Amino acid sequence: MQVLEDAPLAPLTTLRLGGPARRLVTAGTDAEVIAAVRAADDAAEPLLVLGGGSNLVIGDAGFDGTVLRIATTGFELDGTTLELAAGEIWADAVTRTVDEGLAGIEFLAGIPGSAGATPVQNVGAYGQEVSSSITEVVAYDRSAGETVVLSNAECDFSYRHSRFKADPERYVVLRVRFALEDNGGRSTPVRYAETARYLGVEPGERVEVAAAREAVLLLRSGKGMVLDPADHDTWSAGSFFTNPILTPDQYAAFLTRLDGRTAPAYPGPDGCTKTSAAWLIDQAGFGKGYGTGPATLSTKHTLALTNRGNATTADLVALAREIRAGVRAAFGVELVNEPVTVGVDL
Template identity: 75%
Template sequence: MTRAPCRTHPRSVAPPSGAATDRTLVPVQELHDAPLAPLTTFRLGGPATRLVTATTDDEVIAAVRAADTAGTPLLIIGGGSNLVIGDKGFDGTALRIATEGFRLEGTRLELAAGEVWTDAVARTVEAGLAGIECLAGIPGSAGATPIQNVGAYGQEVSSTITEVVAYDRGSGETVTLSNAECAFSYRHSRFKEHPERYVVLRVRFELEEAGGLSAPLKYAETARVLGVEPGDRKELAEVRRAVLGLRAGKGMVLDPEDHDTWSAGSFFTNPILEADEYAAFLDRVRERLGDETAPPAYPAGDGRTKTSAAWLIDKAGFTKGYGTGPARISTKHTLALTNRGGATTEDLLALAREVVTGVREAFGVTLVNEPVTVGVSL
């Protein structure tokens, strides 16, 4: 894949067509004391002082500028699939980005930040383009994908993103950042490193035309389900169906009727350990589980090793369905903490803290939450 050349600084570009230059422009929808729980996949969290829904880039920029000019705290909400909002809510302006835009020219794809991600993946598969098919079924919006460097089943968006168009709150300009400037790493990016600075407006991808076939399959489980070897390709539609089936089997496809999917997907990231940390971890594994036990291990570069958070949680005694209260571990996947229908955010955090403490005591590894917390912390 050909990527845009690396630049030392993001370049300034003209605002999107018709972009707002009047800082007093009022977005189209505004509510006060607005519930935020329905806007999250957890269905948790208190209200926002003010909720603005923006449907164009113009309105997004105007709402951000208005909040910044007034010195008002600002919370950006896309699909709400990676948010844990405190029970007291958010004292400030919550900006819900509901922009639309799917533009496909050859193998080049541009998505507005508010586009529903899983729908966009389906459309690229229908168009016969490979590169994001293994990211099917991930809830949330397109604008959130570069922030977290969303990945699953052997693919990450960083492998296909060429540019991200964002509003830079520091300079007050719209900027375009190349792939290199996004500083992608495992579940991380420049946008996550500086969460108060950038508001993603558009994401651009370079996909692959491979005669209706997928990208080479990197994830062993996906290859096994499809009856091929890792590195092989398979029909795009088959790969998408297989991924959706795998995700559904783990409760990772959002279903409003199924409380086992009221989650943020994987609540913890897979730990990446330095060489000395990994050696100490192996000692703890042998002490607890015996010399014959080998934990999952994957090279993570620079002598580091990545292991499985799901394995750690399970072996520390937190099995599928763990818990008796309104917040429990999913019955389908140990990485998903779920709201069984009557939970509060504090219920969820109490469970998360119990898991973190238990894993640390068992293996000396501290799990890190993947969702963004608002007004609360572990």
């Protein structure tokens, strides 16, 4: 276990923003993770759990407590059953499953961050979510002071949400277990229209898992969603806002604000309708590359707020607030940020 005082946090996040941690603890085993959590809890000290830093906005003042960086490793594949340590690099794990010809997470290629973060956010992209393949999550329960195993149903997954996100102070994910599919090297059904068009198939068809992964990587790269230190469009937290899910009444009110435009609309849960945050942002006047300061929208995708190299978190937050207010004024829809915020209020 490595312990550093007054440690910079910005280099540990994909936004490269945020002040220092009073103490940074890097844990390489589950036992070290649990020991660090218990030590912080016993001392009643604030604790921030850090994985890949890809879905995190840290305030400029940093974190006045212990930041626990989970650096555990472990990739165990038994047939179609996969167990990942929380610290495993997610993109690398996807590549390894595709190399084995297994399906289930192939459309989640190129997503930055660690495996332990995927159930927290119910990570999803291109028509696939981890909730469709996760069977169990092994976590340390800070309230009970013990390690627990939560089934898929107990994780309470929904769109970009889970039990872990709803109660962020309670659980620290240690391991994630998946049930993958052996379809003879074929993918799960292609569900996302853009991916289907790119692959030249109809939605619902299957393709080679390697072809699915490559298509997703190319599509993500075109939107600046694959990390590249030389490309400031990738200095982001990915999609900054979730796609709004509107109740029937909210959707009816939304339709009255369109002025003849046709907004994307997809069936949501309980009779709700999901629309596109990217479309709303663009139509509200915030196009690709919007902004003149050190924090701007990506030149490749309106959902990514980026650090152009010398931004502060305050710069990024000001841009996020401007965009959120503009969408609210134009369409009466309140955008919700997807990244976790620490020491900063949007």
